[in-house]
Amino acid sequence: xxxxxxxxxxxxxxxxxxxxxxRRALELCGAPHLAGAGLMAHHNRALMxxxxxxxxxxxxxxxxxxxxxxxxLGQQLAEELAPLLPEHGxxxxxxxxxxxxxxxxxxxxxxxxxxxxxxxxxxxxLEVAEALRRSEGWSRDKALLVWLxxxxxxxxxxxxQARVVIEQEQLHWDPDGALNRLEQGLNLQLPERxxxxxxxxxxxxxxxxxxxxPQHPLAAEGSPxxxxxxxxxxxxxxxxxxxxxxxLMPEVICQQLAWAEALYGRTLVEEQQQRQQAExxxxxxxxxxxxxxxxxxxxxxxx
Numbered sequence: 106x107x108x109x110x111x112x113x114x115x116x117x118x119x120x121x122x123x124x125x126x127x128r129r130a131l132e133l134c135g136a137p138h139l140a141g142a143g144l145m146a147h148h149n150r151a152l153m154x155x156x157x158x159x160x161x162x163x164x165x166x167x168x169x170x171x172x173x174x175x176x177x178l179g180q181q182l183a184e185e186l187a188p189l190l191p192e193h194g195x196x197x198x199x200x201x202x203x204x205x206x207x208x209x210x211x212x213x214x215x216x217x218x219x220x221x222x223x224x225x226x227x228x229x230x231l232e233v234a235e236a237l238r239r240s241e242g243w244s245r246d247k248a249l250l251v252w253l254x255x256x257x258x259x260x261x262x263x264x265x266q267a268r269v270v271i272e273q274e275q276l277h278w279d280p281d282g283a284l285n286r287l288e289q290g291l292n293l294q295l296p297e298r299x300x301x302x303x304x305x306x307x308x309x310x311x312x313x314x315x316x317x318x319p320q321h322p323l324a325a326e327g328s329p330x331x332x333x334x335x336x337x338x339x340x341x342x343x344x345x346x347x348x349x350x351x352x353l354m355p356e357v358i359c360q361q362l363a364w365a366e367a368l369y370g371r372t373l374v375e376e377q378q379q380r381q382q383a384e385x386x387x388x389x390x391x392x393x394x395x396x397x398x399x400x401x402x403x404x405x406x407x408x
Contacts, residue, residue, distance in 0.1 A: 111190050111219045112293060113139075116199040117207070117259035118226035119159060119252060121236040123273030127226050128199045130280060133306055135297030136195035144185045148200050151178045151209060159202035160241075162250045164258065164359075170208045182213035190219050195293065204259035211262060222291045223268035225259055227341050230334035249330040253362060256337055260355050267291055270345040280306055286345070333358050 114136060116124045132138055152158050154174055157165045169175070190196065203210065214221050234248035243251075269290030276283040280303050288294055337358050343350040351357075 110193040112195050113190070113214070113219045113221050114195065114197045114224055114291075115203065115207075115210070115221060116197060116224045116226060117204040117263070118228075119233060119255045120201060121233050121240065122226045122228040122252075122255075123276065124199050124226045126273065126276055127224060127271055128197055129309065130276060130284065130306055131195075131197045131224075131295070133297070133302045134284065134295035134299075136197045136295060138197045138199065139186070139189045141185060141189055144182070144189065145200065147178075147181045147185050148203070148206070151182065151206055152202050154178060155206065157202065157205045159205065159255065160251055161202075161205065161254060162247065164254050164362075165205055170212075175209060175212070179209055179212040182210065183217060186213060187217055190217065192218075195296070204255055207259065207262040221267070222293075223259070223263040223266060224287065225263065225268060225270045225341065226273060227256075227270050227338065227345065228273040230331070230338055246328055246330050249328070249334045253330065253334055253337065253358070256341070257355060257359060257362070260337075260341070270341050272342070272345060277310070329361075333361055 114131060116128050116131075118124045128138055155165055155169055157163075211221070230249055230252045231245075233252050234243075234245045237243045237248040237251070238245070241248075269287050271283055271287060275286075284295065284298060284303075336354065340350050340354045
């Protein structure tokens with residue numbers, strides 16, 4: 106096989122962390138997004154087969170990637186991805202839950218003439234939790250748990266690979282600096298980057314401000330999940346700025362998170378069951394009211 110000349114930038118992270126903004130910035134600067142209904146469909150089928158998704162509160166067991174179903178799923182992804190790749194140049198791939206299946210995607214890309222690189226999109230976990238509260242109605246602990254699982258899922262398989270951490274806040278306020286970091290960190294040049302393209306990016310920015318958490322409390326003042334999230338966020342921030350950091354911090358957080366999966370997982374399941382029961386009771390109440398109204402109307406007409 107000829108050496109890979111095409112480069113594929115995989116944008117990783119929760120939708121609420123700023124991946125859409127990163128993808129759009131790359132598109133404007135000459136790195137088109139790989140869009141294909143078949144690719145998305147196969148990705149979604151793989152998520153369903155794994156029993157996970159971008160909103161999952163539990164991590165996907167490593168042993169799943171060695172199961173019998175994985176080779177066929179990887180081959181399907183490779184067959185869908187191959188026709189979309191150019192002979193040379195840059196492309197971008199961003200899909201909901203991509204980081205949850207990253208080892209599967211890495212297997213699929215291994216036999217293709219493409220050089221992958223990873224863009225880890227980072228946003229303060231409390232700001233992500235606030236965005237999820239607004240969009241999904243989640244509690245803070247559920248949002249923090251999902252943020253932790255998503256961030257750990259994108260960190261481990263990309264360690265030692267070509268990757269760069271991009272902070273959403275910097276992209277929002279200093280897109281030029283964020284793109285400088287990306288180009289330098291991945292040793293590439295965005296072919297259509299210009300002052301005009303950055304102005305266009307700024308013009309496309311929504312008028313409403315970024316969703317801010319009411320306050321960033323100290324870790325000691327928050328829940329155990331908040332403490333773990335702040336530690337992981339700080340660890341990735343240190344990588345983004347080239348600072349020294351404890352090498353095994355993510356592994357330690359994974360171990361500490363294991364008990365939280367069971368504890369908060371049960372709590373969230375009970376919360377979901379209670380919500381479903383309340384919705385069913387409300388639906389029954391509305392049905393009974395409609396029946397009573399119908400009977401009243403019939404009596405009124407008869408009179």
